[in-house]
Amino acid sequence: MAVAARPSQDFRTEFRTDSLLGLKIHLPAQNLFLANAVAAVLALALAGGFAFLMGFTRVPAIGIFSQNPDAFGRVFTGHGVSALILWPIFFEVAALIFTSTMLLGARIWSNKLGWIAFLLMILGAVLLEASVIDGVADVGFTGYVPLVASPFFYLGYVVFATGALLAIINFALTLAQARADGVLKGTLPLVTYGAATAAILATVAIASGLVALVPTLLWTVGVFPSVDPIFYRTWFWGLGHTLQYVNVVAMIVAWYALAALTFKANPINEKYGRIAFTLYVFFTVPVLGHHFLVDPSLSPAVKILGGTLFGFGLGIPSLMHGLAILGSIEIAGRNLGAKGLFGWLKLVPWKEPGMAILMVSMALFAIAGWSGTVGTTVQLNMVTHNTMWVVSHLHGVVVGGTTMAFMGLSYYLVPLAARRQLFSRKMAQIQPYLYGVGLLIMVVTLNWAGFLGVPRRTPDISYGGASPDWFLSMNLAGIGIALAIAGGVLYILNMVLTLTHGKKFQ
Amino acid sequence: MSSLASPEYGWWKPFPRHEKLWLIIIGVAAVLLSIITIVWAVSGKQNVPVASYNVTPAAFEKQVADFTAKHQIPGATGEVRVPPGEDAFLMANMWSFSPVLHLKAGQPYTIWMSAKDVLHGFSLAGQNLNLMIAPGHAYGVRITPQGPGTYLIFCNEYCGLGHQAMTGKIIVE
Numbered sequence: 001m002a003v004a005a006r007p008s009q010d011f012r013t014e015f016r017t018d019s020l021l022g023l024k025i026h027l028p029a030q031n032l033f034l035a036n037a038v039a040a041v042l043a044l045a046l047a048g049g050f051a052f053l054m055g056f057t058r059v060p061a062i063g064i065f066s067q068n069p070d071a072f073g074r075v076f077t078g079h080g081v082s083a084l085i086l087w088p089i090f091f092e093v094a095a096l097i098f099t100s101t102m103l104l105g106a107r108i109w110s111n112k113l114g115w116i117a118f119l120l121m122i123l124g125a126v127l128l129e130a131s132v133i134d135g136v137a138d139v140g141f142t143g144y145v146p147l148v149a150s151p152f153f154y155l156g157y158v159v160f161a162t163g164a165l166l167a168i169i170n171f172a173l174t175l176a177q178a179r180a181d182g183v184l185k186g187t188l189p190l191v192t193y194g195a196a197t198a199a200i201l202a203t204v205a206i207a208s209g210l211v212a213l214v215p216t217l218l219w220t221v222g223v224f225p226s227v228d229p230i231f232y233r234t235w236f237w238g239l240g241h242t243l244q245y246v247n248v249v250a251m252i253v254a255w256y257a258l259a260a261l262t263f264k265a266n267p268i269n270e271k272y273g274r275i276a277f278t279l280y281v282f283f284t285v286p287v288l289g290h291h292f293l294v295d296p297s298l299s300p301a302v303k304i305l306g307g308t309l310f311g312f313g314l315g316i317p318s319l320m321h322g323l324a325i326l327g328s329i330e331i332a333g334r335n336l337g338a339k340g341l342f343g344w345l346k347l348v349p350w351k352e353p354g355m356a357i358l359m360v361s362m363a364l365f366a367i368a369g370w371s372g373t374v375g376t377t378v379q380l381n382m383v384t385h386n387t388m389w390v391v392s393h394l395h396g397v398v399v400g401g402t403t404m405a406f407m408g409l410s411y412y413l414v415p416l417a418a419r420r421q422l423f424s425r426k427m428a429q430i431q432p433y434l435y436g437v438g439l440l441i442m443v444v445t446l447n448w449a450g451f452l453g454v455p456r457r458t459p460d461i462s463y464g465g466a467s468p469d470w471f472l473s474m475n476l477a478g479i480g481i482a483l484a485i486a487g488g489v490l491y492i493l494n495m496v497l498t499l500t501h502g503k504k505f506q
Numbered sequence: 507m508s509s510l511a512s513p514e515y516g517w518w519k520p521f522p523r524h525e526k527l528w529l530i531i532i533g534v535a536a537v538l539l540s541i542i543t544i545v546w547a548v549s550g551k552q553n554v555p556v557a558s559y560n561v562t563p564a565a566f567e568k569q570v571a572d573f574t575a576k577h578q579i580p581g582a583t584g585e586v587r588v589p590p591g592e593d594a595f596l597m598a599n600m601w602s603f604s605p606v607l608h609l610k611a612g613q614p615y616t617i618w619m620s621a622k623d624v625l626h627g628f629s630l631a632g633q634n635l636n637l638m639i640a641p642g643h644a645y646g647v648r649i650t651p652q653g654p655g656t657y658l659i660f661c662n663e664y665c666g667l668g669h670q671a672m673t674g675k676i677i678v679e
Contacts, residue, residue, distance in 0.1 A: 069667045069668070069669070069670060070667060073666075073667060076664075103510060138666070138667065139664075140664045144624065144625045144663070144664075145624075146623065146624050146641075147624050147625075147664075147665070147666060184512065185512065186512045186513065186514070186515060187512055187513060187517070188512065189508075189509065189510055189511050189512050189513075190509040190510075190513075191509050191510060228642070229624065229625055229640055229641055229642065230640055230642065230643070233625070233640075256509040257509065257510065259509070260508055260509045260510050261510075264508075266508045266509050267509060268522055268524065268525065269519060269521055269522060269525055270513040270517040270518075270519075271517065271518050271519060271521070272521060272525050273509075292638075293554070294554065294555075294636060294637045294638055295638045295640065295643075296555075296558040296620075296637075296638065296639075296640055296643035296644065296645035297558070297640065297643055299556075300547070300554070300556050304543065304544070304547050308543050309540050309543060309544075312536045312539045312540055312543075313536065315532075315536065316532055316533075316536055319528075319532045319535075320528065320529070320532060323528045323532075324525070324528075327524060327528075373539075377543060378547070378552065378554045379546075379550075379552050379553075379554060381554075382553075382554050382634075382635065382636060382637065383634040383635075383636065384636070385627075385636040385637070385638070385662070386627050386629070386636055386638075386662035386663055387629075387636060387662070451634070453629065453631060453632060453633075453634050453636075455627075455629060455660065455661075455662045456662075457662075457663070457664040457669070458664070458669055458670040459670050460670045461670075463631070463658060463660055463670075463671075463673055464671075464673075466631070466658045466673070467631055467658065467660075468631055468632040
């Protein structure tokens with residue numbers, strides 16, 4: 001292949017052999033991985049800061065910004081941008097670099113392109129956060145037109161998306177080059193196969209996002225007279241929905257990696273997981289319909305087909321992977337001599353941070369995933385639409401599922417790339433359970449609040465004293481929020497201290 | 507065999523017993539759920555609104571104004587008494603719902619709702635009825651009020667700085 005014919009520089013000086021996993025690591029790729037991972041952790045720290053202010057605004061007994069809608073507008077936009085866009089995508093780019101270079105013993109196709117992509121993403125992130133904090137983008141991370149933010153906000157999205165697209169191109173060419181170099185023989189490892197699936201979905205998501213955001217950017221600077229609200233909403237969810245499945249696929253990649261790294265648990269059949277990954281590509285896009293189940297713009301047939309039936313289809317690969325990973329853990333336990341139906345559960349290393357986080361992540365994703373499957377039905381959606389039920393569902397799948405899985409993977413890969421030991425193993429052992437219990441309480445109480453009808457995305461639910469008795473559910477959620485924040489702080493501290501004070505490997 | 511390494515040649519093998527069983531369970535669940543959904547949509551008493559029409563915000567504003575003028579309750583500006591059998595109109599704009607609708611308990615009504623400016627949401631507090639309201643589209647919601655009382659309408663889609671105070675009322679007599 002022509003693209004792969006770039007001459008290598010000095011082969012020996014560009015690689016090192018890692019002492020932890022015995023991987024042959026391309027040094028430029030390692031640095032690029034680390035840059036993206038650090039940016040991800042910083043974005044998560046910002047997301048957590050916004051989460052604290054947002055969460056305790058929503059707890060009526062505390063209500064930090066309940067009388068300050070201006071501040072609330074900034075906080076909830078900042079939380080969405082940081083937690084749903086910046087943190088996962090920075091980490092996913094790091095995961096693409098890891099699975100295409102370090103894992104295969106391959107070199108990155110272009111170091112320069114990697115850094116250009118990274119700097120564009122940083123520039124986009126800074127534009128986004130600055131316009132949010134400056135208070136010129138109080139529109140929510142969804143930015144539904146004709147609500148209007150500063151052009152710099154949309155520019156931030158476009159620049160960030162362009163950077164991410166370049167990182168995906170670099171990933172694809174790195175795999176092609178690994179094949180041409182002879183480093184990659186046969187088919188891709190399962191986790192790299194999953195990462196490639198995520199990259200394909202991410203390309204679709206970014207393309208759809210640009211269709212929504214570029215006209216909107218041009219509208220805010222006066223080139224276009226208007227952007228149709230339904231046009232924007234549809235294409236925005238082409239981005240937002242597909243991106244959530246990029247997160248799901250990347251989460252499953254992290255699950256497989258964690259099972260293999262912490263317990264040598266590997267799937268029984270290589271075909272099964274690959275088929276499941278491929279199913280995501282077919283089922284993901286139509287299911288963006290489930291965002292429009294109570295919109296006036298679509299016919300009931302389209303809603304039921306796209307939102308509900310394809311939604312059930314989308315549950316298939318997630319269930320396949322969940323069973324395969326649990327099954328692989330059971331087999332690994334039986335290979336160690338476990339007896340009886342559940343004896344293997346005793347041999348699972350519950351004190352190993354990566355295994356603890358894997359099990360908690362799978363449990364939370366299963367609970368909130370099932371609630372999501374139920375929620376794609378038209379009738380129930382009318383009950384739960386834009387209530388705290390949505391917040392319960394998405395925190396279960398995105399925070400409990402994806403964010404926890406990424407945290408787990410970073411406990412192993414950041415020390416590997418930074419060549420420093422994890423600062424505190426103890427903190428990493430407690431963190432999954434603390435964070436997980438906090439999230440579980442949040443998921444349960446907010447689900448209840450949702451069925452009571454408590455709306456999302458509002459600083460205050462009193463409506464001048466006219467609202468029903470909603471307050472107990474939201475106050476109880478505060479306990480979960482506090483525990484989750486504590487778990488988040490523990491993670492961020494551990495990561496930062498690992499980078500600054502972790503003991504160096506020789 | 508490891509998830510972290512390329513499998514050896516010949517990895518495309520038939521599914522072992524466990525995986526066959528999983529696939530059957532998952533497949534049956536997906537098919538059953540789909541059948542129930544379709545049967546329920548065709549013959550169940552689903553009441554998600556299906557009627558809608560396209561209308562410019564200006565044209566809808568005029569429909570609401572005409573409707574309000576026709577059924578205005580004397581002495582109560584912005585409040586209308588909707589005669590049973592007639593359609594009602596409700597407009598969402600930053601940051602209120604208008605007009606206030608007086609309905610009769612036990613009578614079926616269709617309320618057409620649309621937005622003047624940005625996306626809004628229609629929620630009826632305590633009744634678990636949540637819908638989207640978009641400019642350019644009128645959504646026809648069929649409701650039959652069950653008992654007398656004052657029902658709070660609030661907006662469920664973030665629509666700017668006055669969002670948390672965006673309310674309206676339906677009074678059932």
